[in-house]
Amino acid sequence: MTTDLPGPSPESVRPLLSPGSRIFVAGHRGLVGSALTRRLTEDGHEVVTRGREDLDLRDAAATGAFLRDVRPDAVVLAAAKVGGIMANSTFPVQFLEDNLRIQLSVIAGAHAAGTHRLLFLGSSCIYPKHAPQPIREDSLLTGPLEPTNEAYALAKIAGIAQTQAYRRQYGASFISAMPTNLYGPGDNFDLETSHVLPALIRRFHEAARDRAPEVTLWGSGSPRREFLHVDDLASACVRLLEAYDDTEPVNIGCGEDLTIRELAETVREVTGYQGHIVWDTSKPDGTPRKLLDVSRLTALGFRPRIPLRDGIARTYAWWLERHPHG
Ligand SMILES: NC(=O)C1=CN([C@@H]2O[C@H](COP(=O)(O)OP(=O)(O)OC[C@H]3O[C@@H](n4cnc5c(N)ncnc54)[C@H](OP(=O)(O)O)[C@@H]3O)[C@@H](O)[C@H]2O)C=CC1
């Protein structure tokens, strides 16, 4: 004989993200934070932001006081020390320490302020350099990391562990997501510190403008990368905030990758550059491949909407608008 136990009353079931929530987006001026701010605002949430000049998120006391004052319903941690392969390998101290400190301040501060919901953003570089492809979430900590971004990856792995510890010890609905390489409006186009996609847009644009016979790119061109437009990333994050509440991180990607050489050809076409490409193999290639297994995210109903070529064209147009004489 079975007995029907009474379920929780509707009032006692707390939705993971209520309509009109007050959400603190840490890092709101960055590539990801600005896309999330746009999307969450469009969805009718109240987005709270604070510029770095007013609140350094490495400062745990100031961050804790700010969060206690605001008492957000949810926090999205999109503030971090971020950069491409060269920045990561040149400044491992900042990539390790800034990120550990920001994570400690924001995650602990959110819990102390009574915030029940938090999304921490890691990165696909947390997985072992030679992880089986496509990379499943359970590949974490199964092998050595890629040396060019090991410091950053270790900080991100600590962030995952921190969200998991708050879940286990306090029952907090803190989750983490691991995005693939991102791009879009708001990206960093500084050639020393940027990721590859904005660097290629700028390099080809400037070469076309200057009628340069060749453009030099880094590495061999053979590494494979998966790229997701940041507006698709924002949709995935919203889906997770609304529907995901578990310990394991969730990969965010589009499920397809291409070589850096193929990416370069696409960007060259979009910018109209007709010269040659030279590969500077004294520069690092980094991880050979890091295609994410996105079945966990797909099972929640997420589908990317922006094809890579369209996304590159839109990003190039965004950059041109801001650099009309560039
Ligand atoms: N870009 C990518 O390809 C990928 C990004 N991610 C992750 O997504 C998240 C966002 O990255 P992305 O938007 O690209 O990075 P950005 O560099 O574009 O933005 C980072 C944001 O963090 C803020 N920030 C950094 N340090 C501090 C600090 N000490 N105090 C206050 N604010 C600070 C920056 O402020 P300010 O504007 O003042 O500089 C900026 O707004 C990160 O966690 C990153 O690891 C994951 C995978 C790929």
Ligand SMILES: C[C@H]1O[C@H](OP(=O)(O)OP(=O)(O)OC[C@H]2O[C@@H](n3cnc4c(=O)[nH]c(N)nc43)[C@H](O)[C@@H]2O)[C@@H](O)[C@@H](O)C1=O
């Ligand atoms: C998101 C991810 O981003 C970083 O990892 P990465 O994917 O290796 O970074 P990347 O975008 O800078 O390079 C991708 C590939 O592209 C090649 N490449 C060619 N020419 C240029 C070029 O001109 N600039 C750059 N940056 N790369 C170039 C470059 O040599 C490499 O083979 C992590 O450190 C970490 O931050 C992280 O998690």
